[in-house]
């Protein structure tokens with residue numbers, strides 16, 4: 262298929278929908294895993310693992326859940342009219358439900374001697390399990406044709422529309438771990454300076470192993486003592502908290518959502534981990550329920566784009582449509598959009614503006 266132009270883009274997006282993954286999506290999921298840049302531990306390009314992922318997701322969407330546990334909810338961005346799956350994204354209800362979730366936490370130590378009249382602040386990285394309780398947004402992969410479109414934002418943020426509806430299933434703290442900086446040869450300078458000494462494997466290999474095998478090897482082999490940053494290579498230090506070049510816009514969008522850079526970074530590539538309390542997110546604060554009113558597409562007034570989600574757990578659907586409200590607060594939807602969402606006139610849908618205010622990039626000074 263040819264590149265969608267800006268003009269055809271919104272037209273094409275009309276038929277795109279976020280829905281839970283099904284077993285029929287397995288081949289597409291495998292493709293998306295293979296084409297993720299860089300490859301993701303949370304989305305291993307391995308048919309068996311992906312099959313398990315789908316089974317697990319179906320159980321999560323259809324199960325009764327009162328508090329977050331080891332559920333994984335996997336979504337796809339689909340063009341069901343053409344039978345195409347264009348992207349995927351997952352929510353892990355609890356980052357470290359069965360095994361701990363490992364990060365490095367940036368800390369400061371003071372090395373002082375009164376006798377020698379020296380006082381040095383030394384930055385360290387200490388292994389941490391603190392992020393284990395957070396709900397993790399992960400395993401994002403999108404067909405490159407849709408990069409930079411509103412479909413990308415929909416795929417990334419529809420998960421928030423889901424969490425907003427089923428708060429008991431998720432932690433109050435949400436986190437996103439971005440792939441870390443890799444150089445032009447796809448090497449991780451942080452890995453070369455740190456992990457390499459303990460694993461004698463390339464970053465790509467270890468990233469793959471972490472995806473398809475149990476993670477207990479991390480605890481067994483990673484150094485237990487804090488790392489002193491001055492002892493790392495300058496290239497490794499420069500990579501701490503730095504995202505992979507292909508994920509710059511994604512990070513920016515999540516910062517605009519209200520996520521904040523935390524003191525935690527990835528243990529392999531030192532990629533940034535952003536966190537926040539969910540109530541602080543723009544999409545949570547702006548989300549509002551509206552009854553649906555059906556209107557033919559050509560009679561709808563012009564309005565800002567919004568994410569619009571139905572209220573069906575296992576039948577969750579979320580689309581981008583115009584945020585066109587009637588004077589009495591009904592959301593005016595075309596019959597085509599209502600059909601995509603599986604809602605009739607009078608049913609309530611959750612809506613939140615797609616456009617975000619611009620990002621504030623700051624390190625959270627508190628306990629985040």
Ligand SMILES: NC(=[NH2+])NCCC[C@H](N)C(=O)O
Nearest residue numbers: 302362363468471527529530
């Ligand atoms: N770059 C990576 N593949 N990191 C994955 C390993 C650590 C990850 N935080 C976990 O505990 O699951």
